[in-house]
Amino acid sequence: MVPELKIKDLKASVEGKQILKGVNLTVKGGEMHALMGPNGAGKSTLGNVLIGHPNYEITGGSIVLDGIDLTNKTPEERARAGLFLAFQSPVAVVGVKLSTFLRTAYRQTHPEDKVTLTEFYDRMKVHMKKVGLDESFMSRSVNDGFSGGERKRFEILQMVMLRPKIIILDEIDSGLDVDALKLVADEIRDYYSENVGFLIITHYQRILKNIEPQFVHVLKDGKIVVDGDNSVSLRIEEEGYDWIKN
Amino acid sequence: MEVEYSKDAEMEKLLEDLKNSNVKKEDWEFHDNYKPVYSTGKGLNRKVVEEISEIKKEPDWMRRFRLKALEIFESKPVPTWGPDLSGIDWENTNYYNRPDEVNSTKWEDVPDEIKETFNKLGVPEMEQKYLAGSVAQYDSEGVYHSLKKVWEDKGVVFMDLDSALREHPDLVKDYFCKAVPATDNKFAALNGAVWSGGSFLYVPKGVQIDMPLQTYFRMNGEATGQFEHTIVVADEGSKVHYIEGCTAPRYDRNSLHSAIVEIYAKKNAHARYTSVQNWSKSVYNMPTKRAWVDENAKMEWVGGSLGSKVTMLYPSSYLRGPYATTHNLNVSLAGPGTVKDTGAKALHLAPHTSSRIIAKSISIEDGKAIYRGLLRMNKGAEHSKSHVQCDALLINDNSTSFTYPHDEIYEPTATFGHEATVGRIGTEELTYLRSRGLSEDEASSMIVLGFLDDVMKEIPMEFAVEMNRLIKLEMGKLGAVG
Structure with missing residues (x-):
């Protein structure tokens, strides 16, 4: 079944302040969407609201994945339904070993898969190599002492290992140099299929040169104000956001 | 990486155990006749x-x-x-x-x-x-x-x-x-x-x-x-x-x-x-x-x-001869209604002696964890050194932790250091783990075990499993954490 994420008239606030003011967006398997917008438009808020971050309050609308209403579900229920957010600034979790964490997360999201520990780690090593993380990272604490770029590589590693259906990448290119960006983009393209839909949140057009989206949306002041194709991102690169009216 | 594998397998077993720990207090707090x-x-x-x-x-x-x-x-x-x-x-x-x-x-x-x-x-x-x-x-x-x-x-x-x-x-x-x-x-x-x-x-x-x-x-x-x-x-x-x-x-x-x-x-x-x-x-x-x-x-x-x-x-070490050393690792779990007044004492009585103390505590609900330590360096305990590290993790808003280090240093060439941290289980860390599919309890336990990691490594596996289960039991009883 081709997955489908339907965001309908989504409204959300942080500490009483309304940030999202009615977002409508549908992401299907086989689709690559980019969400752009000026600083403070609410892009990261959307990512956090979709994943169910407890600091954000949904005040209206709905989030539905494959017919299942996730609007009031916990973050773990959303993850198990197949939703994944690559965080803009992933936090360090001291003492929690990367390999153990990933293995536990996989078992929660794929309880039916009886893959052995060795198989799982073998697969992990293949992908670590692809995203440019040394095998020694397996026994390190999650994000602890990682550089910005290493954190981003690890987010992508988690994505390919946990095999989600709908993926939100929040500023995945920040902190990555040109070579690293290429590796990450390759991994994203390799994972991309008819059964996977992407929502790439980005302020700049840079990553969109590596991964070409079919759809580009512009979020401004809590609402999507432009729906177009990749030409929108090219225009933003040249002219900025001033041409877009609310 | 072969060694890593076996370690991971152990950890895996441990986590599996943790997951399956439906054991109730009554099951292990048994009486016989x-x-x-x-x-x-x-x-x-x-x-x-x-x-x-x-x-x-x-x-x-x-x-x-x-x-x-x-x-x-x-x-x-x-x-x-x-x-x-x-x-x-x-x-x-x-x-x-x-x-x-x-x-x-x-x-x-x-x-x-x-x-x-x-x-x-x-x-x-x-x-x-x-x-x-x-x-x-x-x-x-x-x-x-x-x-x-x-x-x-x-x-x-x-x-x-x-x-x-x-x-x-x-x-x-x-x-x-x-x-x-x-x-x-x-x-x-x-x-x-x-x-x-x-x-x-x-x-x-x-x-x-x-x-x-x-x-x-x-x-x-x-x-x-x-x-x-x-x-x-x-x-x-x-x-x-x-x-x-x-x-x-x-x-x-x-x-x-x-x-x-x-x-x-x-x-x-x-x-x-x-x-x-x-x-x-x-x-x-x-x-x-x-x-x-x-x-x-x-x-x-x-x-x-x-x-x-x-x-x-307060396990104590009297370092009586030159180059004597002591290491002291302790984990205290102060559950609801519990007072843990624990710590360590190191008495440096000879030259070139060294001590290292790591104390970790976890306070749950109104549990109170206290670190009380004594570090004494006698005159003549030349070039002796000591390092004390106390880390506290508070699970609930009403959880408390106190640190009372007491130092008596009479030797000018001796060196010593103290480190103390107090942390809480943060929303960001919890959300991050949960967004990957871990339940709230599982995420909390993982963070707590991560906090204890450097000490857990020193504890025999069967005890580590038991400690895991107990921590899990204490935290599970609370329902929501944070």
């Missing part, structure tokens, strides 16, 4: 102490020692500088219980009911897997002890202290209450007066024991005091790891536990003492643990303190 054959009854006086010595057919010096200790106990006030001890019911405590029959080394000879208790605790299985020799204590006296012949042939003595006093009286006399005299504190004096059971371990010069020696015991009988006395002697150039662990049945009334542990690490010896204590919520746990560490010897204290109502525990 075993009745002590002999008890001195409730309360303490000269007659009770004489009776204990009489029953044990002790040498006269021990009888006199007990009576002297009783006088000291009676002369000392209950300490008021720490946690509230007014709940100790001195009058209603049984100071001595003797189980059926004397010690037996053969498993078949152990009474069935006791055997069943040990089975529930998993002792025989553990022994097969981990133990070189074991003494298990039931009520106030060891009833089962075994020692692998290979160590016996090397001259290792490992038995309960009562037996050791009969079979090796001179050896016991050389070490008994030398590091911890009865005058040390009220609870040490009490132990001196009514001690019963505990282990005696002597490792001769140059003998290196690579497998840990372990005692697994538990308290039983309502309002029963436990006053075991353990002595470990690592003679010159020897190496030994002694492990002690226990779970306790549930009590309705306050129960008093006051052990003494004395460790003697002679020149060039390496001694390690690991203890995981998991007392019932009604227990006052007041042990005195101390090591004498001689020239170039190494002492390691590894401890996990779970359960109990109040625990006051």
Whole structure:
């Protein structure tokens, strides 16, 4: 079944302040969407609201994945339904070993898969190599002492290992140099299929040169104000956001 | 990466265990119907102490020692500088219980009911897997002890202290209450007066024991005091790891536990003492643990303190010879209604001595974790160094943690450092783990275990699993965390 994420008239606030003011967006398997917008438009808020971050309050609308209403579900229920957010600034979790964490997360999201520990780690090593993380990272604490770029590589590693259906990448290119960006983009393209839909949140057009989206949306002041194709991102690169009216 | 694999497999097993830990408190805080054959009854006086010595057919010096200790106990006030001890019911405590029959080394000879208790605790299985020799204590006296012949042939003595006093009286006399005299504190004096059971371990010069020696015991009988006395002697150039662990049945009334542990690490010896204590919520746990560490010897204290109502525990190392070192790792879990007043003492009495102390505490709900430490560097303890690290994790808004380090530095060339951190389980960390599919409980446990990681590595796997389960139980009861 081709997955489908339907965001309908989504409204959300942080500490009483309304940030999202009615977002409508549908992401299907086989689709690559980019969400752009000026600083403070609410892009990261959307990512956090979709994943169910407890600091954000949904005040209206709905989030539905494959017919299942996730609007009031916990973050773990959303993850198990197949939703994944690559965080803009992933936090360090001291003492929690990367390999153990990933293995536990996989078992929660794929309880039916009886893959052995060795198989799982073998697969992990293949992908670590692809995203440019040394095998020694397996026994390190999650994000602890990682550089910005290493954190981003690890987010992508988690994505390919946990095999989600709908993926939100929040500023995945920040902190990555040109070579690293290429590796990450390759991994994203390799994972991309008819059964996977992407929502790439980005302020700049840079990553969109590596991964070409079919759809580009512009979020401004809590609402999507432009729906177009990749030409929108090219225009933003040249002219900025001033041409877009609310 | 092969080594990593096996470690991961262990961790995996551990997490699996954690996930499946549907075990309820009632399951492990069990009672059985075993009745002590002999008890001195409730309360303490000269007659009770004489009776204990009489029953044990002790040498006269021990009888006199007990009576002297009783006088000291009676002369000392209950300490008021720490946690509230007014709940100790001195009058209603049984100071001595003797189980059926004397010690037996053969498993078949152990009474069935006791055997069943040990089975529930998993002792025989553990022994097969981990133990070189074991003494298990039931009520106030060891009833089962075994020692692998290979160590016996090397001259290792490992038995309960009562037996050791009969079979090796001179050896016991050389070490008994030398590091911890009865005058040390009220609870040490009490132990001196009514001690019963505990282990005696002597490792001769140059003998290196690579497998840990372990005692697994538990308290039983309502309002029963436990006053075991353990002595470990690592003679010159020897190496030994002694492990002690226990779970306790549930009590309705306050129960008093006051052990003494004395460790003697002679020149060039390496001694390690690991203890995981998991007392019932009604227990006052007041042990005195101390090591004498001689020239170039190494002492390691590894401890996990779970359960109990109040625990006051400060394992101490007296660094008596040049280049003596001590490491002290301790984890305290202060669950709801619990006070954990724990810490460490390091006394640098010779040049080039070093100490390293890592103390971690977790406070849940109104649990209160206190670090109380003493660092003393005598004049003449030249170039000695010390490092103390205290990390506290607070689970709930009403959880508390306090740190009272006390330093007495009289040597100008000595160096020392303190680090202390207090943390909470953060929303960002929880959300991050949960966004990958981990439940809130699972995520919290993982963060807590991560916090303990550097200490957990030092704790034997079966204890680590047990600690995991207990932490999980304590946190699971709360429902939502944060």
